[in-house]
Amino acid sequence: xxxxxxxxxxxxxxxxxxxxxxxxxxxxxxxxxxxxxxxxxxxxxxxxxxxxxxxxxxxxxxxxxxxxxxxxxxxxxxxxxxxxxxxxxxxxxxxxxxxxxxxxxxxxxxxxxxxxxxxxxxxxxxxxxxxxxxxxxxxxxxxxxxxxxxxxxxxxxxxxxxxxxxxxxxxxxxxxxxxxxxxxxxxxxxxxxxxxxxxxxxxxxxxxxxxxxxxxxxxxxxxxxxxxxx
Amino acid sequence: xxxxxxxxxxxxxxxxxxxxxxxxxxxxxxxxxxxxxxxxxxxxxxxxxxxxxxxxxxxxxxxx
Numbered sequence: 001x002x003x004x005x006x007x008x009x010x011x012x013x014x015x016x017x018x019x020x021x022x023x024x025x026x027x028x029x030x031x032x033x034x035x036x037x038x039x040x041x042x043x044x045x046x047x048x049x050x051x052x053x054x055x056x057x058x059x060x061x062x063x064x065x066x067x068x069x070x071x072x073x074x075x076x077x078x079x080x081x082x083x084x085x086x087x088x089x090x091x092x093x094x095x096x097x098x099x100x101x102x103x104x105x106x107x108x109x110x111x112x113x114x115x116x117x118x119x120x121x122x123x124x125x126x127x128x129x130x131x132x133x134x135x136x137x138x139x140x141x142x143x144x145x146x147x148x149x150x151x152x153x154x155x156x157x158x159x160x161x162x163x164x165x166x167x168x169x170x171x172x173x174x175x176x177x178x179x180x181x182x183x184x185x186x187x188x189x190x191x192x193x194x195x196x197x198x199x200x201x202x203x204x205x206x207x208x209x210x211x212x213x214x215x216x217x218x219x220x221x222x223x224x225x226x227x228x229x230x
Numbered sequence: 231x232x233x234x235x236x237x238x239x240x241x242x243x244x245x246x247x248x249x250x251x252x253x254x255x256x257x258x259x260x261x262x263x264x265x266x267x268x269x270x271x272x273x274x275x276x277x278x279x280x281x282x283x284x285x286x287x288x289x290x291x292x293x294x
Contacts, residue, residue, distance in 0.1 A: 006242065010240050014238060017238040018238070021235065021236035021237075021238070024236065025235040025236055028236075030236070031235065031236035032236055032237050032238075032239070033236065033237070033238045033239070034238075034239050034240075034241060035238050035239070035240050035241075036240070036241045036242065036243045037241075037242045037243060038243050038248070038287075038290050039243070039244065039245040039248060039290045040245075040290070040293065043289070043290070045243070045286065049237075049239055052251060053243050053247055053248055053251045054248055054251035054252045054254075054255060054283055054286060054287045055251070055255060055279070055282060055283060055286065056282050056286065069282075071282075071286055073285070073286060086289075087285040087286065088285075089281075089282050089285060089286075091278075091282075100278045100279075103278060103282075105281070105282075105285065107285060110273075120278065120281075141276070143276070143278055144276045
């Protein structure tokens with residue numbers, strides 16, 4: 001069991017875990033997650049409860065032979081106490097080979113040469129090979145390409161992935177109400193991201209609200225200065 | 231929508247446990263640990279399984 005000091009960290013992850021289960025139950029018959037503290041104790045991970053620790057977990061879907069592979073590694077923002085995803089991957093793989101078809105990968109601390117959030121397509125790509133050749137590049141596997149996917153704030157979510165699987169009929173929904181669930185969850189996500197974006201871009205947000213007729217007062221003297229002079 | 235489907239279990243993943251699982255995967259993929267760390271830090275891991283392994287465990291392994 002986690003020590004007392006880890007409880008606050010894992011407490012921060014529990015609401016997100018429940019949100020994940022709400023979405024996963026649409027395509028997985030028995031979703032079960034682990035909320036686990038990782039060494040050195042300042043971060044934790046949400047993953048399928050499949051007995052592994054270092055690899056993304058496997059979660060069976062309603063369609064035999066198609067699995068979800070994913071994990072979310074998180075910590076708590078030291079400034080505001082908010083849950084913050086450090087790295088994550090969501091992927092679709094085939095059993096029994098375990099070959100991954102498609103992955104959405106996110107790394108908050110990605111270096112400047114690669115996008116924070118990106119898609120890897122691990123499948124045959126004869127046309128991609130032609131594109132590489134035409135652009136003078138040596139041939140390389142399709143899965144080595146990093147396709148940008150929305151950056152830190154607007155990256156693809158579990159809802160997007162599940163919707164892709166359902167609309168594409170790769171898996172069978174567990175209930176008829178999946179569209180409403182995804183719509184509601186996506187709205188919650190967008191609101192959380194809007195709040196986070198507002199914290200980062202307060203002047204742009206204030207400017208936008210004024211344009212909509214709101215009366216906005218700046219913080220007391222000594223607050224932040226608008227770099228654009230608004 | 232009905233909540234309550236599925237469960238969340240809490241646990242602590244120890245450094246030894248994490249390292250053992252990493253080494254198991256590296257052995258299966260035929261990659262030495264030091265090479266894995268070197269390529270992971272340089273963002274030059276292309277094997278999807280090893281990329282995921284680095285994303286999940288890399289920072290914990292090197293104490294970052």
